[in-house]
Amino acid sequence: MIYLDNAATSFPKPEETIEHLTRFVTTVGGNPGRSGHKLSVEAARIIFEAREKLAEFIHGKRSERLIFTANGTESLNLAILGLLGENDHVITTSLEHNSVMRPLMHLKERRGVEYTVIQCGPDGCLDIEALARAMRKNTKAVIINHGSNVIGTTQPLREIKQAIGNVTLITDACQTIGSVPIDIDRDNIDVLCFSCHKSLLGIQGLGAIYIREGINPRPLKLGGTGSRSESIEHPDFLPDRYECGTPNTPAIASLLGGLTFIEKQGLGRIAARKNALREKLVQGLSGIEHAIVYGCRTNETNAPVISFNLKNKLPSEVGYELNQREIYVRVGLTCAPMAHKTIGTFPAGTVRVSPGYFTTDAEIDHFLEELQHIAER
Ligand SMILES: Cc1ncc(COP(=O)(O)O)c(C=O)c1O
Structure with missing residues (x-):
């Protein structure tokens, strides 16, 4: 095969992924942040360690701004549905995945959001001047596929950010993270969306999003966080603002293994x-x-x-x-x-x-x- x-x-996944996953499901198993017993505390510690390691991997200074999601698609939905509203304009490229285009189409139909698609060349190259020319007063975000899932072409994020100034740069790094170095600061990325089950070598069912300070998308879901249980209002602090319900701790443990492997190699x-x-x-x-x-x-x-x-x-x-x-x-x-x-x-x-x-x-x-x-x- x-x-x-x-x-x-x-x-396949590396040994480290399987070891961390197996340790979690066979010897830990608790629900993180829910109970005070050792197994719950250990589950929460694993999530903390994975969040710290992953934030460091992308050079994100504030690990609480790194949110775990179900997959790259959910990360992109949180960014797009959470940040764009009536009368907003957004620019994207002709290389985008349906995880970008379908939420945009939904927003166009439901919230009157307008979007402009910049045509890339057949080699996948983006004309940054055309992108700059498409900017309008109400342009709220630019969404760029960092690495094409069809032809692998990568886009120069730093130059793109220079061209768009203060407008929010949302980056889809599903195909690049773990294969191509990504540095939130160096590349001036405002919102980074990605999967954790591809080149980060975790198991399926996990993605993440890093949201720069000052950017606060509306949450996609609300519910139990294990924190502030006395209140029926959803917490506003991070990461709980965006993470609720029982997390996919087995996948997060496996990601910790994947990151450990990447670090060693x-x-x-x-x-x-x-x-x-x-x-x-x-x-x-x-x-x-x-x-x-x-x-x-x-x-x-x-x-x-x-x-x-x-x-x-x-x-x-x-x-x-x-x-x-x-x-x-x-x-x-x-x-x-x-x-x-x-x-x-x-x-x-x-x-x-x-x-x-x-x-x-x-x-x-x-x-x-x-x-x-x-x-x-
Ligand atoms: C460029 C790109 N964006 C988004 C996604 C969606 O990621 P996920 O499958 O983790 O939801 C993929 C998945 O193949 C992708 O290649």
């Missing part, structure tokens, strides 16, 4: 390895007859995500053939129809290959050999 679908969720080494795998794939694909690789193929800061097609086959046919050979990729529109329109692959989409840190050179070679056979049939 060869797993090349790490952009959907990473697999070093993000630089992980990034370099993924880039080498990306380059090997691009190189190999360029030697396969009928193969077309989309996007910018040479950018070494790209996320490890590659889209291609075989001219003589539908992506679904290629995916079927690969699946028969126990090689697992994703095909189709990958939740980003506008991105496919941008690269000219709508409506059939592409075959998306996303290696992970544990992908071996031999696996890439085997994938390329099998693809060669498929292309020849």
Whole structure:
């Protein structure tokens, strides 16, 4: 079996992830912040440690401003639905995921929010001058996909923030965090949304959002926090303002394991390895007859995500053939129809290959050999 679908969720997970998860579900198990007994306190301590480590990982100075969510989608919903209201204008790009576009469409229909989509080039590059020109007096936020989940192209966040000044920069880092270094301060990010089950190597069911001081989205949900139980008013302090109900402590424990693994390996080494795998794939694909690789193929800061097609086959046919050979990729529109329109692959989409840190050179070679056979049939 060869797993090349790490952009959907990473697999396998490192030992550290499994150890932390197993320790939590077999020996801790308590509900954090709810009760005063040892198991509840230990669960809360694990969450505290994970929050501290994750905040440090993104250079966020105030760990209480890092909120755990169910996934990258919930983080983006909190930012978009929580910050935008009537008569607001927002700018985004043609590479966005449906986790951005669907909340925006909802706001357009329900709250009269207007949005402008800046068309990226087929290589995924964003015209920052066009972005600056689209700014209006009522532009409340700019939403940027840091790394495309279709072609891996990354955007220069610092330059974008310079172009938009005080307008809130919301960044979707689902495909970059854990693969590409992210520094909230250096990159001037106001709101950072991401998944924890992809390159951060936690299990599924966890995402997070970091919200810079001075930005206070409306919460998406209200309820029990284990704090201020005497009051029926939802607490206003962080992280409780946004985190309520029993958290996904098993996933948070697993994330702590994932972060420990990344720390041991070093993000630089992980990034370099993924880039080498990306380059090997691009190189190999360029030697396969009928193969077309989309996007910018040479950018070494790209996320490890590659889209291609075989001219003589539908992506679904290629995916079927690969699946028969126990090689697992994703095909189709990958939740980003506008991105496919941008690269000219709508409506059939592409075959998306996303290696992970544990992908071996031999696996890439085997994938390329099998693809060669498929292309020849
Ligand atoms: C760019 C991008 N944004 C948002 C998401 C949604 O993340 P999640 O699956 O954690 O909800 C994904 C998931 O693939 C993504 O690639």
